[in-house]
Amino acid sequence: MNKTVLLDVKDHIGYITINRPEALNALSSQVLKDLNDVLETVEQSDAIRVVILTGAGEKSFVAGADIKEMDTMTPTEAFEYMTYANDTFSRLEHLRQPTIAAINGYALGGGMELALSTDIRLGHEKILLGFPEVTLGIIPGFAGTQRMSRLIGVSKAKELIFTARNIKGAEALELGIINRLVEAENLLEEAENLAKAIMKNAPLAVEKAKHVISVGVELPLQNAIRLETEAEALLFSTEDKVEGMRAFVEKRKAVFTRK
Numbered sequence: 001m002n003k004t005v006l007l008d009v010k011d012h013i014g015y016i017t018i019n020r021p022e023a024l025n026a027l028s029s030q031v032l033k034d035l036n037d038v039l040e041t042v043e044q045s046d047a048i049r050v051v052i053l054t055g056a057g058e059k060s061f062v063a064g065a066d067i068k069e070m071d072t073m074t075p076t077e078a079f080e081y082m083t084y085a086n087d088t089f090s091r092l093e094h095l096r097q098p099t100i101a102a103i104n105g106y107a108l109g110g111g112m113e114l115a116l117s118t119d120i121r122l123g124h125e126k127i128l129l130g131f132p133e134v135t136l137g138i139i140p141g142f143a144g145t146q147r148m149s150r151l152i153g154v155s156k157a158k159e160l161i162f163t164a165r166n167i168k169g170a171e172a173l174e175l176g177i178i179n180r181l182v183e184a185e186n187l188l189e190e191a192e193n194l195a196k197a198i199m200k201n202a203p204l205a206v207e208k209a210k211h212v213i214s215v216g217v218e219l220p221l222q223n224a225i226r227l228e229t230e231a232e233a234l235l236f237s238t239e240d241k242v243e244g245m246r247a248f249v250e251k252r253k254a255v256f257t258r259k
């Protein structure tokens, strides 16, 4: 059987591809398990500095949770399926490496929720995003009610979820769901350019910035500021901090080693 999630590593970029194009990359239990395994590999890889996540095929990023599988689930099975997906998405959200979703088509329901678990999202004009769950008699169950509300605000998230209205790239950009709108044929290249821009910088600093932002937004402000201060102090113990500042003083380009 073909792997439902692929991992390729090239030039320090980890390319994760949801690879079930015959079902528009819908997130079956098998896909979630394979994604979890791939994330474990990424976590342990020193070679991967940035992750680009996309969907196989021309049409779809991910068309949601697997409706055919959910069709026969008991409430207990549904609870286990949602919990496993949420644990996997949280693992993606908290990967130490920055993550970029290259949204290449449908990002519906669980697909939208998967994209919301990445750090930065790129898309093109023709992508279709939305939450069709209420048309199926359920609600977004892979944390879409929570992550979308936190990203674009409660009222706009409620409108999208209550109406199940699909939106295209321009509206997704306007709402702040995607960071950038790019030409469809340049999507991967633009994601790679973004990855390269991130990789020019001190890796431990980028990782700490991600951690402090991702964890800090959940904390009261004073605790979050304290988290930032402690992370900053820790970075003063790194070789890359010494190199970065010395390179500035010596008017040369810094060479970082993730130490």
Ligand code: CAA
Pocket: 022, 023, 024, 026, 027, 063, 064, 065, 066, 067, 068, 069, 106, 108, 109, 110, 111, 113, 132, 133, 136, 138, 139, 140, 141, 142, 144
């Ligand atoms: N689950 C299972 N199979 C899916 C799927 C999904 N979410 N989305 C598409 N597929 C399958 C189709 O059943 C079809 O398979 P068959 O060839 O075996 O019939 C194949 O993928 C191709 O799909 P279509 O023929 O429907 O393609 P289309 O281009 O005509 O339509 C689409 C594309 C509008 C995305 C349509 O497939 C669609 O509406 N899909 C469902 C989208 C959806 O409702 N997603 C939310 C799921 S619920 C969820 O995600 C809950 C949660 O938060 C936990």
